[in-house]
Amino acid sequence: DGGITQSPKYLFRKEGQNVTLSCEQNLNHDAMYWYRQDPGQGLRLIYYSQIVNDFQKGDIAEGYSVSREKKESFPLTVTSAQKNPTAFYLCASSIFDEQYFGPGTRLTVT
């Protein structure tokens, strides 16, 4: 099955802890993206990567970090510097204009 997988589906962390969200795709897409979605809100771009070993900040990169060591993988780390990390995190990949999303990870930090 081709697609984008995100794990885990739900994640709970204590304040002050870093946490890494996984995103894997087997669509052979070059570009990958991370978005954040808050309740009743639209999607905001955190980071994106067009090729391996290269990535750029999106609109709300503060408090987040990423890596792109393999074409298939684009993990997102939510650091303790992110002031309000509780949200629904969505990973996406694209072939040119068409962008496809994973199922999301709901992160709750208390």
Next chain:
Amino acid sequence: QQQVKQSPQSLIVQKGGISIINCAYENTAFDYFPWYQQFPGKGPALLIAIRPDVSEKKEGRFTISFNKSAKQFSLHIMDSQPGDSATYFCAAIKPDSSYKLIFGSGTRLLVRP
């Protein structure tokens, strides 16, 4: 210039009716306009998309109408069904922008049986 404005914020339609969601943009450099459907707790799914050289695109019950001069595009859902109840997002992409999507704020659609 980078924004995509979406309306209405929420919409209630009776089963069998037509749902219409509108989006407007300012940046004439945008050249790809997708619509996404998102169910609660799920990732958005690409529903249908259009380019500015076409005024209308239809896929099943879903139609995009595009008005280049007015810089507006809309999603029409014909014969709306309760299963269409979801949040819909319009978006736009500018060429040479790393295919970054600029999203509208979303419309929550409820189709009553």
